[in-house]
Amino acid sequence: MTTTAPAEPYGADSDQTRAEVDSALGAFLADKARAAAGQRMPGEVTALLADFLAAGGKRIRPLLCLTGWHVAGGRGHPLPVVRAAAGLEMFHAFCLIHDDVMDRSDTRRGRPTLHRTLAARHAAGRTVTAAQRLGAGTAVLIGDLALTWADELLHTAGLSHKQLTDVLPLLHAMRTEVMYGQYLDVTATGTPTADVGRALAICRYKTAKYTIERPLHIGAALAGAEQTLLDSLSAFAIPLGEAFQLRDDLLGVFGDTAHTGKPALDDLREGKATVLFALALRHATRTQANRLRPLLGHRDLTHDQAATARDIITATGAVHHVETMITERYAQALHHLRTAPLEPASIRLLHDFADTAVRRTA
Template identity: 45%
Template sequence: MTTSPLELADLRHRVDRALAGFLATQRALLLEIDPALDEVAGTMSAFVLGGGKRLRPAFAYWGFRGAGGTDSDAVVAAVSALEFVQASALIHDDLMDRSDTRRGEPSVHRRYETLHVTSGWRASASGFGDAAAVLLGDLALVWSDELLHTAGLPLDAVARARVVFDRMRTEVTVGQYLDVLTQATADTSLERAGKVARFKAAKYTVERPLLFGAALAGGGPAVHEAYTAFGLPLGEAFQLRDDVLGVFGDPERTGKPAGDDLREGKRTYLVASAFEALGADGRAELDAALGDPALDDAGVRRLRAVIRDCGALAATESRIAALEAEALDALKRAPIEDEARTVLFALAEAATRRTV
């Protein structure tokens, strides 16, 4: 049995409907508290519904189906809760990185900084924007809990999935801390870059959503082991692709300024590979420019050339290909339903060969 792009798009539409319905309910609740919270409701709706690939709900849903679960709107609502975890991570990540945009629109802290300025309010506009982003990111994490618990699934299924859900949220949070720590300590080792990639993104993008879906379905140990063997390398490949796009991506497609990862000083696998391959002069040049917020387009082009010419880009692409092959080999042998296997193959390709 094959699964068409239309069927994959149908799941995305169902996830969007679940999110829109939940957000409408939350808007009504916020307006009961204070009319000023209409801005918060609008921001959350625009951020959650305004883009995103819905990969995490897709991996969770097909992880559920692969483990023998039967489709229902309640399952779709439950896996949609992962989008609020993603929203929380992105809002906070943009704040920590001082990113101006997300998906081609102002980041949340910039949106509220602008609101402060245009409204003529008192005190610090940037401080207000920062505070709003912290609180809205926290609110998204709170709502991830609420959507999971109100999805309509049996309590025993929710209890099984809750173990994975909690572990996933801990991992992505401490993974983000390790990312910040790595930038602060200027650690350029491939070992540290790999660990950050695993915990900041790999596990919560693929492995944990798959295990979340399997737990909802009551899948056994063999399914969980197969999903880990597939999900961990695929998730790491996904993050390495993200790292490549952060330096070499087209801003028209990524919605982020070119070279933002370089200005933010991200110590990614790509950058760590460059430090390993370069001589002393090249390492000094890269180290001096990395993390400079004033790095102009010419400086970005120069660092791109340094990273490409030393072989780091090719090494990272080779690593992505090896991780994808490892993941697909594990998927071929996984004891799961054939329809889910077919879809997971397609999702794997979308995760590693994307341009956004």
């Protein structure tokens, strides 16, 4: 492993990387569609999955995978590494599709969620309830296929035996972590409490490790990184990822739908176990808590009630508190970055990413 600077700052060509990743995903799904057409298999599976991937998404995980690759001394964008990065995006499609079913979300990336689309498509001859159940079932199956195909993208990427051996334990860890994180999340959702520790554990597994740390690790491992470099990346990635999720929690309640593509009602209606809600409940006066509790997890929350919930959450000081946590974690991430055994160009690269991640509005 070497940690010399990338030949050119990687951040400059993220549009190109996105295009390469999307091209790898498109080619893979086109192959799958051709195979299905020859075997009496339903063509809507690959078509809907391609639509889902094309509908948007920031491609953060593939970009961070390529960033990890560069930071650990990888050069250029070799196809095997791009396909491995594309596998992370396919895995992410699996996560989002299953999460949306579990959360019963109506929209994703400004469009109906996949289970809603499928329910509408298979509505003929069925009751509304039966169509909704079928929508959920088929969405789970398309998610299962995305998970399996994420594997297949990696295994057919043309990686060396050493690359595969280095990367598989990290990939298995990533998958187990995000699934456990989701498990903690869905079992806590609907019954929000003042348990900030549990909310932070969800935040760490579902986001800090899954979205930031593991993609960096996987890219770095593909370039032959040793454990010390992986540890340095963790010291940067975990606080940054927590800051990222805390920002997401704020956007989920106070964000602008036009930017996020999601109504700022879902977290409130679901009663998600976020750090924001846990802090609000912990610091609320008795009167505030009595008014806030019935609003969190209220499935038919109106826009007026949501505005009331936002006012109470702000009045408890929770918003300010979360902003402070974001600032602290951001500073911590940058401190670890400055003291990491990395080349200046790598530090600049990760610094740019950290800025974008924490200051985003969507």
